[in-house]
Amino acid sequence: MIDTASALALNAHCARCIDNDELEAWTQFFTEQCLYRVTTADNHAQGMEASLIYADSRAMLNDRVLSLRTANVYEKQRYRHLVGLPSLLEDTPRGRRSETPFVVVRIMRGGETSLFATGRYLDELVIDGGDTLRLASRVVVCDSHNIDTLLAIPL
Amino acid sequence: MIDTASALALNAHCARCIDNDELEAWTQFFTEQCLYRVTTADNHAQGMEASLIYADSRAMLNDRVLSLRTANVYEKQRYRHLVGLPSLLEDTPRGRRSETPFVVVRIMRGGETSLFATGRYLDELVIDGGDTLRLASRVVVCDSHNIDTLLAIPL
Amino acid sequence: MIDTASALALNAHCARCIDNDELEAWTQFFTEQCLYRVTTADNHAQGMEASLIYADSRAMLNDRVLSLRTANVYEKQRYRHLVGLPSLLEDTPRGRRSETPFVVVRIMRGGETSLFATGRYLDELVIDGGDTLRLASRVVVCDSHNIDTLLAIPL
Numbered sequence: 001m002i003d004t005a006s007a008l009a010l011n012a013h014c015a016r017c018i019d020n021d022e023l024e025a026w027t028q029f030f031t032e033q034c035l036y037r038v039t040t041a042d043n044h045a046q047g048m049e050a051s052l053i054y055a056d057s058r059a060m061l062n063d064r065v066l067s068l069r070t071a072n073v074y075e076k077q078r079y080r081h082l083v084g085l086p087s088l089l090e091d092t093p094r095g096r097r098s099e100t101p102f103v104v105v106r107i108m109r110g111g112e113t114s115l116f117a118t119g120r121y122l123d124e125l126v127i128d129g130g131d132t133l134r135l136a137s138r139v140v141v142c143d144s145h146n147i148d149t150l151l152a153i154p155l
Numbered sequence: 156m157i158d159t160a161s162a163l164a165l166n167a168h169c170a171r172c173i174d175n176d177e178l179e180a181w182t183q184f185f186t187e188q189c190l191y192r193v194t195t196a197d198n199h200a201q202g203m204e205a206s207l208i209y210a211d212s213r214a215m216l217n218d219r220v221l222s223l224r225t226a227n228v229y230e231k232q233r234y235r236h237l238v239g240l241p242s243l244l245e246d247t248p249r250g251r252r253s254e255t256p257f258v259v260v261r262i263m264r265g266g267e268t269s270l271f272a273t274g275r276y277l278d279e280l281v282i283d284g285g286d287t288l289r290l291a292s293r294v295v296v297c298d299s300h301n302i303d304t305l306l307a308i309p310l
Numbered sequence: 311m312i313d314t315a316s317a318l319a320l321n322a323h324c325a326r327c328i329d330n331d332e333l334e335a336w337t338q339f340f341t342e343q344c345l346y347r348v349t350t351a352d353n354h355a356q357g358m359e360a361s362l363i364y365a366d367s368r369a370m371l372n373d374r375v376l377s378l379r380t381a382n383v384y385e386k387q388r389y390r391h392l393v394g395l396p397s398l399l400e401d402t403p404r405g406r407r408s409e410t411p412f413v414v415v416r417i418m419r420g421g422e423t424s425l426f427a428t429g430r431y432l433d434e435l436v437i438d439g440g441d442t443l444r445l446a447s448r449v450v451v452c453d454s455h456n457i458d459t460l461l462a463i464p465l
Contacts, residue, residue: 004160004163004164004167005160005313005314005315008318008395009314009395009397009398011395012314012394012395012396012397012410013397015394015395015411016397016409016411016430019430078351078453080411080428081394081411082237082392082394082411082412082428084167084170084236085163085167085170085238087164087167087168087171088164099171101170101174101235101236101237102237103235103237103258103260105413105425105453107428107454110456111454111455111456112454113427113428113453113454113456115260115268115269115270115425117268118235118237118262119235120171143233143260143262143268144262144266144267144268145266146265146266146267158315159315159319159322163318196388237392239322239325239391239392239394240393241322242319242323243319254326256325256326256329256391257392258392258415270415270424270425272423273390273392273415273423274390275326275329275390298388298390298415298423299421299423301420301422301423
């Protein structure tokens with residue numbers, strides 16, 4: 001069943017995997033055919049398709065994670081996702097829409113802490129493979145257009 | 156039933172409406188006769204009645220939203236509410252008390268992001284009109300006294 | 311039952327007690343024999359046992375609270391915990407592991423607001439005394455090593 005408790009648990013585990021650098025586990029929360037996009041509020045409001053990150057399958061997400069693993073010479077900073085309360089919205093043919101706010105804090109190796117990004121997840125949740133709740137679609141809408149375009153980690 | 160899941164869903168939808176600029180929908184989460192006040196922690200601790208915002212009915216909240224719509228020449232900034240986990244407290248004759256922390260981040264049009272306000276919601280939740288969970292009372296207690304007194308959006 | 315809703319309620323009430331300066335009530339969320347440690351992500355990753363705060367019983371937590379009450383000449387600042395969504399993990403012989411992110415904002419008496427700490431709670435939740443969910447263990451892993459070593463309040 002797609003309810004507040006299950007949407008909340010999915011959101012919690014997604015954020016945990018990113019912050020704990022378990023990105024291979026993070027991709028498992030998406031369906032094999034999926035959509036993952038990161039965009040800005042301005043672009044989203046204007047219906048523009050431009051994305052900072054774009055993937056339309058779990059395989060593409062896995063590729064991205066693999067390239068992060070190869071490129072990542074030295075982890076200079078840490079991120080902390082604070083995901084807010086999910087709002088469950090209307091049903092879709094496959095599942096249900098959900099919208100969830102987030103704040104990401106960046107912690108530099110020197111210890112300095114700052115707000116890195118805020119925004120909301122526009123999700124389509126589906127029951128996949130019998131009984132597992134997964135993301136068929138997640139559009140990450142960042143409030144600010146000043147997002148680091150070298151954005152390394154998923155949001 | 157007024158439980159953690161339903162209180163959480165109400166809080167999620169309230170915050171979503173404010174951040175998505177659906178203020179007319181936001182007022183629908185209050186009972187027709189209601190209390191909505193914004194105050195500071197110092198004033199609240201001293202039992203002072205002074206409020207930055209005060210409304211004692213949904214009609215008054217609607218009036219306030221209407222005047223925001225008229226006055227709002229240009230939206231210069233965006234806000235992101237991150238509402239924390241609700242603590243359900245004692246029953247009241249009509250419903251149940253609940254307390255929920257929040258953080259509001261302000262995103263300027265230039266992209267700069269900063270902490271705008273923190274505090275807690277002191278709510279009385281009631282079952283209204285048969286089966287809808289609504290706010291009979293919400294006192295917004297801001298931690299800082301440095302709240303913008305031209306406060307345009309609801310908290 | 312140890313599920314998302316009950317873990318969420320426990321986390322909500324813990325944070326509320328700290329922010330409302332009800333520290334005597336906060337210690338009641340721990341089992342009599344318990345572990346409460348505050349450490350940094352670097353120390354935790356290296357398996358180091360060094361702790362900024364350490365207590366291995368509720369009595370020791372109560373002692374710490376009492377000493378805070380005695381030493382606290384003047385409350386210069388206020389804290390606001392924003393606790394994120396709990397991720398329930400594997401079962402243990404006694405209960406269940408849970409991991410929960412947090413952000414703490416500090417509000418100075420002058421009104422200035424800043425990020426104070428971020429991190430995650432690594433908890434072991436147990437059913438205690440028949441039907442009460444309590445913390446058998448909470449390890450607070452702070453993301454930054456720049457934590458105020460005179461840390462007065464619990465995290």
